[in-house]
Amino acid sequence: xxxxxxxxxxxxxxxxxxxxxxxxxxxxxxxxxxxxxxxxxxxxxxxxxxxxxxxxxxxxxxxxxxxxxxxxxxxxxxxxxxxxxxxxxxxxxxxxxxxxxxxxxxxxxxxxxxxxxxxxxxxxxxxxxxxxxxxxxxxxxxxxxxxxxxxxxxxxxxxxxxxxxxxxxxxxxxxxxxxxxxxxxxxxxxxxxxxxxxxxxxxxxxxxxxxxxxxxxxxxxxxxxxxxxxxxxxxxxxxxxxxxxxxxxxxxxxxxxxxxxxxxxxxxxxxxxxxxxxxxxxxxxxxxxxxxxxxxxxxxxxxxxxxxxxxxxxxxxxxxxxxxxxxxxxxxxxxxxxxxxxxxxxxxxxxxxxxxxxxx
Amino acid sequence: xxxxxxxxxxxxxxxxxxxxxxxxxxxxxxxxxxxxxxxxxxxxxxxxxxxxxxxxxxxxxxxxxxxxxxxxxxxxxxxxxxxxxxxxxxxxxxxxxxxxxxxxxxxxxxxxxxxxxxxxxxxxxxxxxxxxxxxxxxxxxxxxxxxxxxxxxxxxxxxxxxxxxxxxxxxxxxxxxxxxxxxxxxxxxxxxxxxxxxxxxxxxxxxxxxxxxxxxxxxxxxxxxxxxxxxxxxxxxxxxxxxxxxxxxxxxx
Numbered sequence: 274x275x276x277x278x279x280x281x282x283x284x285x286x287x288x289x290x291x292x293x294x295x296x297x298x299x300x301x302x303x304x305x306x307x308x309x310x311x312x313x314x315x316x317x318x319x320x321x322x323x324x325x326x327x328x329x330x331x332x333x334x335x336x337x338x339x340x341x342x343x344x345x346x347x348x349x350x351x352x353x354x355x356x357x358x359x360x361x362x363x364x365x366x367x368x369x370x371x372x373x374x375x376x377x378x379x380x381x382x383x384x385x386x387x388x389x390x391x392x393x394x395x396x397x398x399x400x401x402x403x404x405x406x407x408x409x410x411x412x413x414x415x416x417x418x419x420x421x422x423x424x425x426x427x428x429x430x431x432x433x434x435x436x437x438x439x440x441x442x443x444x445x446x447x448x449x450x451x452x453x454x455x456x457x458x459x460x461x462x463x464x465x466x467x468x469x470x471x472x473x474x475x476x477x478x479x480x481x482x483x484x485x486x487x488x489x490x491x492x493x494x495x496x497x498x499x500x501x502x503x504x505x506x507x508x509x510x511x512x513x514x515x516x517x518x519x520x521x522x523x524x525x526x527x528x529x530x531x532x533x534x535x536x537x538x539x540x541x542x543x544x545x546x547x548x549x550x551x552x553x554x555x556x557x558x559x560x561x562x563x564x565x566x567x568x569x570x571x572x573x574x575x576x577x578x579x580x581x582x583x584x585x586x587x588x589x590x591x592x593x594x595x596x597x598x599x600x601x602x603x604x605x606x607x608x609x610x611x612x613x614x615x616x617x618x619x620x621x622x623x624x625x626x627x628x629x630x631x632x633x
Numbered sequence: 634x635x636x637x638x639x640x641x642x643x644x645x646x647x648x649x650x651x652x653x654x655x656x657x658x659x660x661x662x663x664x665x666x667x668x669x670x671x672x673x674x675x676x677x678x679x680x681x682x683x684x685x686x687x688x689x690x691x692x693x694x695x696x697x698x699x700x701x702x703x704x705x706x707x708x709x710x711x712x713x714x715x716x717x718x719x720x721x722x723x724x725x726x727x728x729x730x731x732x733x734x735x736x737x738x739x740x741x742x743x744x745x746x747x748x749x750x751x752x753x754x755x756x757x758x759x760x761x762x763x764x765x766x767x768x769x770x771x772x773x774x775x776x777x778x779x780x781x782x783x784x785x786x787x788x789x790x791x792x793x794x795x796x797x798x799x800x801x802x803x804x805x806x807x808x809x810x811x812x813x814x815x816x817x818x819x820x821x822x823x824x825x826x827x828x829x830x831x832x833x834x835x836x837x838x839x840x841x842x843x844x845x846x847x848x849x850x851x852x853x854x855x856x857x858x859x860x861x862x863x864x865x866x867x868x869x870x871x872x873x874x875x876x877x878x879x880x881x882x883x884x885x886x
Contacts, residue, residue: 282645284644284645285647286644286645286648287644293660293663293664294663296664297663297664297666297667297668298667300664300667300668300671301667301668301670301671302671303671304668304671304672304675305671305672305674305675306675308672308675309672309675309676309678312675312676313675313676313678313680315680315681317681317683317684317685317800317803318681318803319678319681319803319804320681320802320803323681323802323803323804324678327674327675327678328671328675331670331671331674331675332671335667335670335671339663339667351639352639352640352652352655353659354642355642355644355648355652355656356659358642358644359644381802382802382810382812382813382816383812383813383816384728385727385728385729386728386729386730386816386817386819386820387729387730387820388816388819393812393816394812397812397813397815397816397819398811398812398815400811400853400854402854403854403884405808405858405884406808406811406854406855406856406857406858408812409809410812460808461808461809462809464807464808464809465679465804465807465808465809465810466677466679467679468677468678468679469677470673470674470676470677471673471674471677471678474670474673474674558641559641561641561643561646566641566643568641568642570644571643571644571645571646
């Protein structure tokens with residue numbers, strides 16, 4: 274959360290996150306670049322430029338694969354949520370690694386001719402009508418352009434400027450970009466590789482990304498079925514006795530929106546489940562210091578009015594609640610973001626504390 | 634509802650004790666995993682083959698007769714310790730460029746050539762120095778050079794650019810290298826066919842179009858692929874020259 278835009282709001286966890294990421298990437302490149310030539314022992318050796326290009330290209334693929342696994346892993350097991358927290362730094366780092374890969378390739382394979390090397394990249398091979406020998410470089414160009422756009426717009430400034438829905442749609446381009454990387458590798462280096470270790474790692478990595486997304490999607494579908502509620506004017510959320518202080522129950526409304534109903538200090542309030550920052554699931558967070566805290570990046574909201582505490586300005590829609598017997602019901606028509614709503618007092622007999630105990 | 638019994642991570646707050654061990658394990662797996670993958674991927678690279686710039690020979694200067702196929706060759710008549718008389722050298726310029734402008738006026742004449750050798754097995758190429766330092770006419774009568782027809786052949790193999798194949802780039806052949814090879818050929822670097830079966834003891838052929846023309850552009854789509862090809866083979870010194878029928882190029886599975 275920020276009031277003014279600064280490049281990075283550093284904190285200990287971000288330093289640690291970036292440190293671990295850099296150590297992993299550094300070691301990958303170190304062993305690829307330095308340890309492997311002595312193991313390979315080719316005489317004469319692979320050109321250093323090609324060796325470097327391969328190291329950075331392989332590293333970018335590995336990083337992108339890890340990045341794309343984090344999202345579904347966090348959906349399947351919330352213990353992975355800390356990996357999501359600073360993922361954008363991981364993405365930006367990947368772009369630098371990918372640019373280094375592209376630079377080595379362009380400055381080696383496409384240099385030394387009478388033509389401009391960037392133009393040569395586009396015209397040297399134009400066999401677009403065939404699979405074997407297809408100009409696979411074009412897939413790399415597309416992926417790199419997308420990655421640069423995503424990195425350049427990764428700052429919260431751009432999210433606010435473009436609005437979260439537009440920003441989110443732009444950042445979904447990561448999936449076509451990854452598919453493009455898969456095509457780039459499949460029609461490029463894999464066509465020539467005689468040793469199959471790289472092929473095996475590549476296939477496992479790409480399948481892992483696909484499989485985790487599939488599992489996460491199935492899990493979401495199952496969860497949505499359990500959360501879906503019916504009703505026209507008022508929609509049932511849950512029995513009042515099932516709420517726990519500091520936590521929420523989420524319901525999928527007939528109009529497709531999700532509402533998070535929180536119990537705080539014996540009173541119920543409902544806000545949109547989608548965080549104004551990156552649509553994080555607010556109902557899967559919890560109340561810290563009297564504020565709903567998003568599990569993705571820690572954005573906070575006053576559950577009674579959907580507003581972030583001053584001086585922050587983020588707002589989410591609120592909902593009206595009512596109690597029918599012991600049934601908590603929500604009006605599916607959302608209030609405009611930041612609209613205060615009086616919390617619904619529930620009888621003491623129904624209240625469950627944070628520890629899961631019912632007060633005497 | 635999030636599970637109340639599970640620790641909750643907020644990025645700007647200290648990590649809860651219960652999460653620390655888990656995160657340590659994840660971090661260790663991440664670092665060890667990436668290192669291991671880097672090692673495996675790094676050591677899974679193929680041998681680029683024996684071709685290389687022979688900088689260890691130093692600059693080589695020999696004399697011979699310039700021929701055009703249309704790609705320029707020198708049939709060495711006066712050699713040295715490294716390059717014997719009877720050797721045929723393909724000639725190229727710096728980078729992805731040809732030396733046609735210098736070689737064409739000297740066709741059939743005796744000339745002195747100087748440059749760096751690229752060598753892959755029996756395939757020899759000379760990257761010339763600039764201007765007259767690299768290629769200059771020499772006094773004297775050019776001795777006649779044999780050209781021995783070896784008949785019509787159908788061969789299977791790969792069309793490459795001769796310079797990268799000879800060792801300018803390692804690896805310098807294959808589909809991943811296709812765009813680079815095309816760029817070399819566009820620049821007039823001599824194409825070389827690598828046959829899966831040797832003919833008259835050689836697996837390398839300088840490849841041209843029919844009747845002394847350059848490799849047709851239609852063949853560029855087949856660069857780097859395993860193809861079958863038909864044409865006339867002739868021997869010029871220690872080099873075989875294959876004049877292909879453009880319509881005969883066929884991609885093999």
